[in-house]
Amino acid sequence: xxxxxxxxxxxxxxxxxxxxxxxxxxxxxxxxxxxxxxxxxxxxxxxxxxxxxxxxxxxxxxxxxxxxxxxxxxxxxxxxxxxxxxxxxxxxxxxxxx
Numbered sequence: 254x255x256x257x258x259x260x261x262x263x264x265x266x267x268x269x270x271x272x273x274x275x276x277x278x279x280x281x282x283x284x285x286x287x288x289x290x291x292x293x294x295x296x297x298x299x300x301x302x303x304x305x306x307x308x309x310x311x312x313x314x315x316x317x318x319x320x321x322x323x324x325x326x327x328x329x330x331x332x333x334x335x336x337x338x339x340x341x342x343x344x345x346x347x348x349x350x351x
Contacts (some may be wrong), residue, residue: 259311297332303332
C-alpha cells in the first residue's frame with residue numbers, strides 16, 4: 254500500500270490537506286480543510302480534476318527522486334486522460350442537445 258500526502262491553499266487562504274492511497278491497484282482519495290475534523294473520501298471519478306493534476310505533478314517529482322514506481326505515475330496519468338475524455342464527451346453531448 255502506498256500513501257501520498259500533500260496540501261493546497263485555496264484562493265481565500267484556507268489550507269486543504271489531501272491524501273491518496275493506492276492498494277491492490279486501486280486509488281482512494283481523501284481531503285479535509287485544516288479546520289475540519291473529518292476527512293471526505295472520494296472515489297477516483299469524484300476527486301476534483303484540478304487536484305488530480307496537482308497529484309500527478311507530485312507523483313512525478315517523487316518518481317524523479319526514485320521514491321515512486323513508474324506504474325503509479327502511469328495509473329494517475331491514465332485516470333486523468335479518461336476523466337478529460339469523459340468530460341469532453343459530456344460537453345459534446347450537451348452541446349448537441351441545444
